[in-house]
Amino acid sequence: MSYLPKSPWLVHYDASSCNGCDIEVLACLTPLYDVERFGVLNIGNPKHADIFVVTGSVNEQNKSVIQNIYNQMAEPKVVVAIGACATSGGIFRECYNVQGGVDKVIPVDVYVPGCAARPEAIIDGVVQALGVLEEKYKKMGKVAK
């Protein structure tokens, strides 16, 4: 057992979200949903974070930003794509400047559908991410050995 699932720290990036999913992510931190109960902190810095929460779809300009943030995170790390935009491009899929879901540029581990994704769904998504995190940690241990 590692302590990863007990203390998942998030870094949140608003790709080209409409803010709908964004504020729901923030809402998770606030009293009604309070994800700090699970040790979740919105740490805001990829170097400290275990879970990369992306809302919104990928466009020309934020593509590199998403990659940069992802690259700066320490293993083990998971990516949670939140909302229709981040999972598939959603309603903006056909816009000229939208390249699609986040999995176009980085590997995504958990998809949270919805528009906007509800806080409950986000919490579920994070909980699923914890499982993935634990698995990745085990794999990492094997590689090290």
Add this chain to the structure above:
Amino acid sequence: MNTVLFLIVYPVIVALLLLILPQLAIRKFIVVASTAILTAASIYLTATYFNTGAVFFEFGTEALNVGIFAIELVLAATIIIISIKHKQFLAALLMLIGAAMTIWFEQTYGEEIHVANNLFVDNLSLIMTLIIGIVGSLIALFSLGYMEEYHHHHHDMKNRTPFFFFIVYVFLGAMYGVVFANNLMWLLFCWEITTFCSFFLIGYSRDEIATKNAFQALKMNLFGGLGFSAAIILLFMNAHTVELNQLSGLASAVVLLPAALLAFAGITKSAQMPFCSWLLGAMVAPTPVSALLHSSTMVKAGVYLIIRLSPIFAFVQGGATVGLFVAMVGAVTFVLTSFMAISQTDAKRVLAYSTIANLGLIVVCAGIGTYELVWAAIMLVIFHAIAKSLLFLSVGTVEHNLGDRVIESMDGLIVKMPKVAVGMVIGIAGMFLAPFGMLISKWAALEGLVAANPILTVFVAFGSAATLFFWTKWLGKLIMIKEKPADFHPHVPGSQSFTLTCLAIMTVGVCLLFPLISKYSLEPFIASIYGHAYMLDQSNVAILLIMMALVLVLPLRLLSYENLNYKPQYLAGTNLSEKEKFYGSLGLTRDLSMRSFYLASIFGEDKLFKLGVVSSIILILIMIGVGM
């Protein structure tokens, strides 16, 4: 005795030799040899006298006195002529008054003056000897390579290197004279020579600013010299003595005013407020000059004198009040110059301010003059001399390689010039961090001050806080790890790197050895004056040594890191694949760039300087007033 004379005379001979033999190879040989000789002689002297207590030498003849008098007049005339040539009439006037006082004094009382002991050695002199002998001659050695490069960088300037070395060695001789003289008139003579040397060296480049600053230094130091002369005259008129060792035995009514005047002279020489501007101006001189005169030796003559006075402040009735005001001048200087150092971008100016601040702290200690504080003061002198000259010389070296000496240009120096940077880091750490020397002395100073005068600790507390700030930010600049520019090839001549290495080792070594220094040198010295000595708490010493050992050993850890995954800095997601660049607005590729805080709105020079000048002038007036 012979060694003492040798130490005074030898440098002067070397100086003359260097002046008449301008060939580079010969100079090199002479300087290298002299470094060895002076170092050896200083050590030998120390070894001879370090546990004999104070030893006095009668030495001296009438002819010598006449000779000194003659030289004084010639020098005075020279200075007056130079001053008038540069339309610096105030300087000429001050020199004239000084000369007039000397002549008048010689004429009126010349016959009556009988000096039992002209020279002496005690542990304080010995410590100064070592500083002059080792640090001083190392700096001379450093100058060898430096001056060559200096003229390489300033080719439009006339190369007067022989003259430079001449002055430097004359200065060393004079400095020995200052610390060995028991006859105050001799002391004054050497004192004035150091002033002149400083004048010539500041003005070395002969450009406008240099000349102006040289005269400023001259004026202020001459002004202090007037105080010195006046003190001697008063002393003789009232007490019929001009001997340093007699002072603390004199009656309070007789000695207080001369003591105040001497302290005043010390204050000018050690560039305390309101006279600190001359030392700042002196930074135009080539860097070894700053290291030699303006941090490790000449300015130390000022505090040396005040330390010599501290028994008077401690024992003579009413002396404590005079001492308190001396200390207050030091305290004000310490706080304000520490503050002002924060707002400086020029490395040498930071060093200058820090020097003034440290001298201020020494003045505080000497001014109160209890045995603990004298211990602290002398320790400060030692540590400061070494660490500061290391810093000055490193800055000089860096300046020649980077093209300027702005602190901001030094970021990443540890990557660009690792050795020099490590030296600088040691020097900086030596200036303000536990377990290094300055901090040990500051600690003793604090402990002494709390016992003697708690209000003064307030100054130390605030000043130290500022010190912490400006040193740390510089330190931070040096140790930044950044990409090394491909086209950067530093060049450090052998003489320079040798000096830097020696000084760095000494900075650390002195910290390791300080319990011994204290035990065998300072404690007996202080005990001889105060009857009991300052003893270090052994467990604290142990802790300090443990910390020191850790600081020395921990860096080995650096060698053992493996399996690290290198990731670039966090740049809010705008990183580019190139290191230390990011994709900025308007489609620009921007380099990382960082500038330290200078907080000019709070710690700017203009306001604080005025404040310091006004308050210190008031304090000095009171000090002299109390003496009367």
Add this chain to the structure above:
Amino acid sequence: MSGMNSWIAVVLYIVLAPIIGGLIAGVDRKISARMQGRFGPPLLQPFYDVFKLMSKENIVVNKHQKFYVLCFLIFVIITGCIFFSGGDLLLAIFALTLGSVFLIIAAYSTYSPYAYIGAEREMLQMMAYEPMVILTIVGMYMVTKSFNVVDIFTYNQPLIYTLPGIFLGFLFILTIKFRKSPFDISMSHHAHQEIVRGVITEFSGKELAYVEIAHWYENVFLLGMVFLFFATNWAIGAAFAVVTYLLEIFIDNNNSRLKWQFALGSAWIVALILGVGNIAVLALK
């Protein structure tokens, strides 16, 4: 304290301080959460965090930063050791300063703009609280005639009687040292700050854990300082240390973060009025 006792104290400190410090941090987070109307994390959350950080991959900007952070931790521990073994208080503070300087240059060495500003601000904060810390010790000396913690500890009267001003001043700067609002300028526990995480922006994994542990040690040391003011009675001393910390939590949740100008200015003014005032009163006596 005799030699043996002080060794025991050192060992106890090294072992217990992180546990106590971690628990304090846990309680802190829990209470803060409740004050914010939230349920809050488990009590042991800080330990989970640290253990987790320990198991993360090692990423660094350069290897020097790891070394500096290690030094930071070591010297903070040494500080506590000096203190709890009854040693010289000034020396303890100097060791702490050295530790803090290591943290700062660790931040500097990364050459990262955010860590950089954090480091500069950290230095500003040090400059802000240093005078008051020294004045506190000066005050203690004036009363007890000793810099040694043992002597201060065994002094026959609680220091608070003679040093009320200094105690208040110390409380004030304690807010800076605990990195609580309104003075959590250089790094704060919650990340929503203009300089990201300030000093610690570039640390991750183990180093971050070290920094955290160092803070636990440091907090225990600081509470030890508070304890000294009431030292004649263990219970009262401990109680006051607890109350002090609760007060800090309360202040943290009641104020917004102020700027460095205010931190520096107010801390110095407090030091001048409360600290110097108290010392002046003592000196006149």
Add this chain to the structure above:
Amino acid sequence: MAEVQTFQPVTASEIVDAAKNMLNEGYRLIQLCCTKTPSEMDIIYTFEKTDLQSQNFKLPVNIGDTLPSISSVFFAAFLYENEIHDLYGVNFTDMAVDFKGTFYETSVKQAFSITVAEDKE
């Protein structure tokens, strides 16, 4: 409810003066809106007074045209102008801040300059 809306035509040479006029009359700039249909393309300048009265100008343009910027009159105009430059390919001279085509870095350059209807043709 619908207020009567007029779109007063202007030309490229008049627009700066028209903007100055508006400024003198106490109007401020509300928006620049470029519209491209298969048949025509124009920019609408909307001004408004603090009493909520508004006024529209319509300026016919073509892709690749160069217009004078009105950001010297209304500072805020530079945002709209940069936007129009990036999305429609209309150039502006002397913008207060010129992003040089990096205002929106889109994968399809000047996306609005082609309309679906044209695409199909």
Add this chain to the structure above:
Amino acid sequence: MAFNVIGKTVMKSLFGKPATAMYPVIKNEFYPNTRGNIQVDMEKCIYCGICGRRCPAGAIEVSKPDKKWEIDRTRCIVCNFCVQVCPKNCLSTERHYTSPMTDKSNRISTFFGQTVQEDA
């Protein structure tokens, strides 16, 4: 100017019950209006394809020949437009959101009319 203005609120919260809903320990109640997962009643569907054509997100695909009604849950923006336009009222919205998934292939829910074997 005053200090600790929020003090009262803070203390009240400290000693009161937290506002936290404790999801997922306690399941949340949704409102009757809550929009969520789109469900289809295949009995009624006539595969007219209106829902698919009008879905702003293009999440629905209807195939008359296969008697297939398919929705991509990651595309659906839960707008309810399909429910509102379906002529047969065979679409409805659940009062529960679509659950997160780790495997993207789960995103598509396919429904078949009776005539086709339900073995996919």
Add this chain to the structure above:
Amino acid sequence: MGERTIIPFGPQHPVLPEPLHLDLILEDEKVVGAVPSIGFVHRGLEKLVEKRDFHEMMYVIERVCGICSFIHGQGYVQTIEGIFDLEIPDRAKFLRTIWAELSRVHSHLLWLGLMADAYGFESLFMHCWRVREKILDIFEETTGGRVIFSVCKVGGVWKDIDNETLKKIVEVLNVVEQESKDLTNVFIKDFTVQKRTRGVGVLTYQEAIDVGAVGPTLRGSGVAMDLRKLGYAAYGELDFEPIVEKDGDCYARTLVRAREIYQSIDLIRQCVSKIPDGEIDVKVKGFPKGEYVSRLEQPRGQVVYYARANGTKYLERFRVRTPTFANIPALLKMLPGCDLADVPLLALTIDPCISCTER
């Protein structure tokens, strides 16, 4: 070498949830230059009009932004109705007004929270968002969505709110009003908050007008401009005055927003008491043809819609000029000369919504 400190501020930055990028050029902590760049959220949704018919487009436009989503929907349908010259039933107008004002309350509470967070007042942030959840509950209960409602349609609204629920809303709002009072008091009276907001980012009356600021940013500088005074939806029948503060600093803008919360609550109460019974929509026949500019008051200020239709089911062009877009010049005016610590504050003081801005 470090002549100046250059900081890439954003797009991913913990203090600004939204991807705005600024190159900040600092001396000490003073900002001496700030160059913005946007485009991280640009999707180009306006161009979707060519692929979505004018009914479906409503759902796209709602997703211009998840905070001011409702008013975007409302603005869109109002513009189309403007082209049609269509009069909608009064009840629909009132319902739209109620939702719009609720949106304003939620948006302002959200903003107050973020503002508190920007100066490190975590507990205040939490409490603001705690209160805000109550409004979201109303949304979910009446529309089915917490942030995106999808209730507007050309010609009216999709869902009615029965009178029972309306009463309940008023009751909830009473509680919200009470709790907000405690919180806005902090913004108004607290020493540390004032220390951070007073005199920071001053925008004078004339400057505010010149740079084209809108909404609370404008009203905080003493300009009484509120688009609701145009009387669209049901505003013509309601009694209110624009809220104005003189100082033009962050504090004044905070005050404007705090007071607008109560104004909105009051407007909703008026609506509930005045709302007529009746239909909630009218049938829309045919396709729009013509062009129309409509202006509405969003929580962040004036929003301008422009639509052009050519008589087919697809519009030719639809454009939104959002309040944040108009406020960016104001931000650029305020930034130079402030401290780094003020940057998030100033960025937030215009209540930036980048997704609105870039669409």
